[in-house]
Amino acid sequence: MRATAVRPLLAASLGLGLTLGLAMPAAAAVSKAVGxxxxxxxxxxxxxxxxxxxxxxxxxxxxxxxAEEKQKAAQMAGYVYTRAGQYAAAANALQAAGAGPSQLAPLYYQAGQYDRAIAEAKKAGGENMQVLIAQASTKLGRPQQAIAAYQKLIASNGAKPLYLENLAGAQYKAGDKKGYLATTERLVRVDGSASRWKTLLVNFSQNSMRSEAKLALYHLMLATGTIERPQDWSEFTKLALVAGQAGVARTAVAKAGPAADAQAQRLVEAAQQMTVKSAAEAPKLAAAPGTAVKGGNAYLGLGQYPQAIAAYDKAIAANAADADQARVWKGIAALHAGNVSAGKAAFASVTDKAGMKDIADLWTLYASTRGAIKG
Known part of the structure; x- marks a missing residue:
């Protein structure tokens, strides 16, 4: 499982520029020397x-x-030290001038005094200070505290993508795999871009799963445009060939680029031969409940989605060991055919008995996004 990079929120949320929002102190009645x-x-x-x-x-x-001269000098010291990047000195000067916790907290954070920053932020309260608490906790190597802070932020201010992204990063650092994946799924619901899907699916691919689930994962990666590595296209091709999805194998092997070695050439030839064979064998395979999944896979590979769905329905009705596989493939075929509601229903019917439930849930998530595959 790879982590989502934790992105810095502090500068954006607090408006921290060169002076961290500190203004030069206003003019006041002071002696000539001080002025x-x-x-x-x-x-x-x-x-x-x-x-x-x-x-x-x-x-x-x-x-x-x-007293007024001392306060103005302290305020100027805070301004000057902040401009110089000496944040601890700025905080000390401003604290002497009576600055509030919302002004001190970001200075202590910038100075690397994270415990003091958290203490001041808790006094100040508010969304910006909660951001600071979360990021300071991360800096201190306290992911559980960061998780709590991000969850509080989300509960109070909504599931902003940047908050979800940083929550996922904290969960990863805490070793909370289940929470990490759940948050990444939430992030995909908020932002269904290819980069979000890539993060989710690449991490999911590192889980142990049966070959049929891995093949369904590659179908989803294809649909979301998140396959990049030649070795993934190669594995996709092999799994599709084993499952009898000849047309899918041809697509995958073509995406892998020109055959660079003998093994790649054999995959190209196998995909071509199976395509011819599938067209002849699909009707017979689809007719018998015991081979209906194979028949459905052949039709799926050929792009004949109504026939594939009918074959999968026969396998589902038989309720054999491959029924959950049939439900997943039926859902994928339905999405290809443009029937999103049928696709969702098929994915929702997958049980947790045969190792296909997790990938079915990801397909359900995908089916809920705009532009789910058709054709």
């Missing part, structure tokens, strides 16, 4: 001369005598 030093600090910081800015703000702090 001059504050102006020098402001100009130097704005021009990117951090050394001069820090030296000037220290002069302002040294010259400050009244």
């Amino acid at each position: 001059t030093a504050l102006q020098q600090a402001q100009r130097a910081a704005a021009s990117g001369n951090s050394g001069a800015a820090i030296a000037a703000v220290k002069n302002a702090q040294a010259a400050a005598s009244t």
Whole structure:
């Protein structure tokens, strides 16, 4: 199982720019010495001369005598140190000036003082601070706390794709495989792009499963445009050949590119020969309940979906050991034929007895998205 990359939310959510939202302190009635030093600090910081800015703000702090002067000097120190990337010093200066937790929390986070950042964020509350808590927990290697924070975010603010993505990453780090896959499925429901499907299906493919389920997975990867590796096209071809889906095998072997070696050439030839054979044998195979799945597979490979569905129905009615396979293939054939409701019904009828339930559930998810395959 591969993780979804955890994407940083903090800067986007908190609006953190160079100054983390800190403004230069407003003008106030201060002595000439303090005022001059504050102006020098402001100009130097704005021009990117951090050394001069820090030296000037220290002069302002040294010259400050009244409570107002000390506060303005501390505020300028927070501004200057933030511009300089010295976030811990900025936080200390602003804390002395009475800054609130929502201003201190992101500074402590940027300084790498994650426990202090979490403590301040909890005091402040709100969506942005919950984001900070989640990401600080991740930085501290506490995925369970991050999971709780992301779940709270989602419960309060909706299943935003970025929140789901980061929740999935935290679940992966926590070793919560079931939760990870469930969250990734939720993410696909919110954002059914090829990249989302790829994450879900590549991770799912690493599970142990029977060959028929793996073949159905490759069908789904084909439908979502998520097969990229030549070895996957090769395995897809082999599994389709074993299942008697000749036309599918021809499609897969063609996608793999020109035959580069003897084995690849044999796959091409086998797919071509089976296509001719399937057309002749499909009616006979489909007629008998014991071979109806094979007949349905032959018709599926040939693109004759009504005939494939009829054959699968015969196998389902017989309720033999391959009935769940027939239900999955019937659903796929129905989607190809443009009958989404029949496809969903077929997938929903798959039991958990024969190792086909999980892939049927993924096909149900796919059937619920716009543009489910036809043709």
